Amino acid sequence: MGMYEVAVKSSFSAAHQLIGHEGACADLHGHNWTVEAMFAAPQLDEIQMVVDFYHVKKAMETLIGKLDHKILNEVPPFDEANPTAEKLAEYFYTELKKSLPVPPSLVKVFETDHTWASYRE
Template sequence: MFEVAARMHFDAAHRLRGYAGKCERLHGHRFQVEAVIAAEELGPDGLAFDFVALKRLLGRIVGELDHSYLNDLPPFREENASSENIARFIYRCLAPDLPAPVRLSAVTVWESPECWARYTE
């Protein structure tokens, strides 16, 4: 099994509704996102998946989140814009755009250098 990954970041504000702590108040992060692609075999070009293509696909999704108030975006109006939910949102947006036979293995979202959440299916 081969895995390739790309990372990007975006800046956004959010608040965690119903959370008993300082994160219930409006605050922001420089979120970092990593998407990991898995492939059983390499293509004829010797690549599992092209980094340029992965960054383009991931960039379209991350671009929608960049410099936004996440709670105002449709996926986070009803559920909290937690790192866990952001990772799931990005995963479910990115996975259908990948051509067979590659598949999305995981999406990880860091809200700080020490704290991250990962989503897989």
């Protein structure tokens, strides 16, 4: 049986520092982050979609609004956990799963054009 997959990308700018890191990432620095949320289903819903892009975009906008142009280390839950790309991917996955009728199959967070981390259950 085949599988349908869709994805939505959004971007934001934010600073972070990685406590305990031995390199330059221990210093406060910024990134233009990109978040890509992917959804998969073996069958389409009643209007022939995996998930409505509109709902995904709105959920992403809400989450990004909490992080955009912020120091991530000061924003919950990253005030208690290093805001690594891995933890950001987990955060977006968990929050999108709570707010959408279809859970993401995978969330990727790009720290740069060449580096990313992902989270899935």
